[in-house]
Amino acid sequence: MSQPKISIVVTGSNQGIGYEAARHLSKLPHVHLFVSGRDPNRVQEAIEKLKKEEGCEAELDSVVMDIEDAASKHVIYAAAVGLGDYVERDGLRTIFKDTFAVNSFGTAIAAEAFLPLLKRSTVGPRIVNVGSGSGSCTKLSKRGYTPDSDIVYQASKSALNSITISLALANPEVHVVVLSPGNVLTRMNMHGGGVHPSEGSKIIVDYALERKGTSPGFYNVQGELPW
Numbered sequence: 001m002s003q004p005k006i007s008i009v010v011t012g013s014n015q016g017i018g019y020e021a022a023r024h025l026s027k028l029p030h031v032h033l034f035v036s037g038r039d040p041n042r043v044q045e046a047i048e049k050l051k052k053e054e055g056c057e058a059e060l061d062s063v064v065m066d067i068e069d070a071a072s073k074h075v076i077y078a079a080a081v082g083l084g085d086y087v088e089r090d091g092l093r094t095i096f097k098d099t100f101a102v103n104s105f106g107t108a109i110a111a112e113a114f115l116p117l118l119k120r121s122t123v124g125p126r127i128v129n130v131g132s133g134s135g136s137c138t139k140l141s142k143r144g145y146t147p148d149s150d151i152v153y154q155a156s157k158s159a160l161n162s163i164t165i166s167l168a169l170a171n172p173e174v175h176v177v178v179l180s181p182g183n184v185l186t187r188m189n190m191h192g193g194g195v196h197p198s199e200g201s202k203i204i205v206d207y208a209l210e211r212k213g214t215s216p217g218f219y220n221v222q223g224e225l226p227w
């Protein structure tokens with residue numbers, strides 16, 4: 001028997017972890033994949049690249065949206081901005097606002113916008129948020145713990161954890177998880193270290209294809225993480 005078709009939107013999939021998640025998913029003939037980003041050209045380039053990949057069998061479409069833009073109406077997977085050294089230039093208030101606009105409330109608003117569509121799904125609707133281990137308040141509050149990111153990024157990912165819990169509890173029919181991909185070599189961390197995005201994206205693919213874990217749930221490749 002053929003597998004039921006699954007529609008998956010991967011936000012921020014023109015590059016980095018999102019692109020690699022899309023690349024894994026593009027090999028599956030039962031997937032209708034929506035490659036998404038804020039720049040139409042970059043999204044189109046990503047689609048062309050995926051089509052040239054060996055074994056690309058998914059049905060490919062695009063969704064151009066900026067999850068910071070209130071007019072954008074679709075999203076499943078969260079894109080992010082890194083803090084870097086911008087505090088001096090832009091001020092902490094601006095950095096907080098801009099980072100939360102994408103990592104936290106942009107994701108929440110976009111997920112809310114998608115809920116009516118998700119609820120019509122007959123294959124077990126799910127939302128896979130991409131968070132970070134540094135969003136764990138339990139870990140951060142432990143004495144002696146040295147975080148590997150800054151206060152703004154951590155807070156935005158803690159907020160995403162809270163959003164994940166609220167979305168899951170308010171919508172029991174939708175399976176909602178937040179995942180930590182670990183340290184991955186992408187533009188966001190200035191290509192500074194970690195595993196290749198092809199590896200880092202696998203956890204996202206697993207949770208996108210199957211309702212794994214509990215809803216709400218917070219996981220990395222090793223298993224459950226403390227909120």
Ligand SMILES: NC(=O)c1ccc[n+]([C@@H]2O[C@H](COP(=O)([O-])OP(=O)(O)OC[C@H]3O[C@@H](n4cnc5c(N)ncnc54)[C@H](OP(=O)(O)O)[C@@H]3O)[C@@H](O)[C@H]2O)c1
Nearest residue numbers: 012014015016017066067068079080132183184186187188
């Ligand atoms: N890399 C790591 O070590 C690491 C660790 C833990 C968690 N994460 C999380 O993994 C996710 C992906 O990060 P990455 O490392 O793959 O970063 P990346 O290479 O910088 O990719 C980020 C993607 O998000 C898109 N994006 C940024 N702002 C957007 C917006 N306002 N609307 C729509 N799309 C937007 C980017 O599009 P453009 O090309 O248009 O900018 C790009 O496609 C993030 O949520 C990040 O916090 C990463």
